[in-house]
Amino acid sequence: MERNPSRSMVVTLVAGLLCSAVAGEAGQTVPSPEHGAPPLPPSVRLYVLDCGTLHIADLGRFQLKKEEVATSDLSVACFLITHPKGTLIWDTGAVPDPAWKPTGTAVTHHVVLPDSQERDVTMVKPLMAQLAEVGYSPADITYLALSHYHYDHTANANEFAGATWLVRQAERDAMFAERPLGVTQPSTYAALRDSKTLILQSEEHDVFGDGTVVIKAALGHTPGHQVLYVQLAKTGSVVLSGDLYHYPEERALDRVPTFEFNQEQTRVSRVALDAFLKKTGAQLWIQHDFRANAQLKKAPDYYE
Numbered sequence: 422m423e424r425n426p427s428r429s430m431v432v433t434l435v436a437g438l439l440c441s442a443v444a445g446e447a448g449q450t451v452p453s454p455e456h457g458a459p460p461l462p463p464s465v466r467l468y469v470l471d472c473g474t475l476h477i478a479d480l481g482r483f484q485l486k487k488e489e490v491a492t493s494d495l496s497v498a499c500f501l502i503t504h505p506k507g508t509l510i511w512d513t514g515a516v517p518d519p520a521w522k523p524t525g526t527a528v529t530h531h532v533v534l535p536d537s538q539e540r541d542v543t544m545v546k547p548l549m550a551q552l553a554e555v556g557y558s559p560a561d562i563t564y565l566a567l568s569h570y571h572y573d574h575t576a577n578a579n580e581f582a583g584a585t586w587l588v589r590q591a592e593r594d595a596m597f598a599e600r601p602l603g604v605t606q607p608s609t610y611a612a613l614r615d616s617k618t619l620i621l622q623s624e625e626h627d628v629f630g631d632g633t634v635v636i637k638a639a640l641g642h643t644p645g646h647q648v649l650y651v652q653l654a655k656t657g658s659v660v661l662s663g664d665l666y667h668y669p670e671e672r673a674l675d676r677v678p679t680f681e682f683n684q685e686q687t688r689v690s691r692v693a694l695d696a697f698l699k700k701t702g703a704q705l706w707i708q709h710d711f712r713a714n715a716q717l718k719k720a721p722d723y724y725e
């Protein structure tokens with residue numbers, strides 16, 4: 422994996438955080454001596470968190486027809502990555518925890534966006550409750566990264582304003598523009614304006630400095646859209662797609678949504694990622710792929 426210039430900066434950031442928890446011998450974790458933070462694992466773990474099911478009425482936006490897809494529903498997935506040197510949250514859902522009341526069974530929440538677009542999202546469990554079940558609170562999170570700034574990825578972003586935010590300049594600029602473009606809910610990420618922020622300048626950003634967790638630019642869906650490569654000792658490598666694709670049929674049928682920031686850039690990013698997948702043998706996990714997501718084990722279980 423290519424080293425990038427900001428790595429030394431990350432190492433400096435991480436060094437301080439290392440004091441809060443210590444990885445033990447292989448196969449064991451050592452509880453942190455300070456402020457009750459949970460232990461960090463001896464090797465990388467990937468937790469899949471259920472952030473709801475998004476019901477899509479208009480497949481035309483994806484240049485698809487109803488008869489071309491297995492289901493029009495999209496999963497909304499959030500991810501927690503724990504590493505011997507810290508933790509990373511990747512995407513934060515479509516509905517903020519405080520905006521709905523869990524009942525123990527599925528609750529369908531109606532989302533109205535600032536531009537009057539409306540969506541229905543079925544929710545089962547709040548994100549914070551899922552994190553707590555794994556043993557973490559937002560205060561324990563070292564890094565926050567969003568694949569991009571659309572509303573169905575930012576819902577609980579404010580909760581992680583205390584983490585170091587990993588973002589590209591073009592994305593951050595778009596998020597805090599006077600009128601952000603696209604399906605956005607700026608109030609859900611407003612607190613990130615004051616977060617400790619690391620602007621990612623190179624194509625790849627090695628989050629923990631050992632090549633196991635790497636944010637890769639995949640521009641097009643939004644100006645600074647990104648995907649996440651995670652190398653797992655037992656599972657092998659996976660790439661979390663962000664919204665480079667939503668439906669697996671977009672990939673199979675070579676369709677690009679109509680609402681991309683730059684459709685041509687999306688095509689270039691897809692070709693580049695295909696080459697990367699071929700080179701590394703990594704699996705592609707399309708985050709919104711409802712049927713694939715249904716097969717994944719969910720937190721508190723994890724991939725390692």
Ligand SMILES: [Zn+2]
Nearest residue numbers: 571573574664
């Ligand atoms: Zn999305």
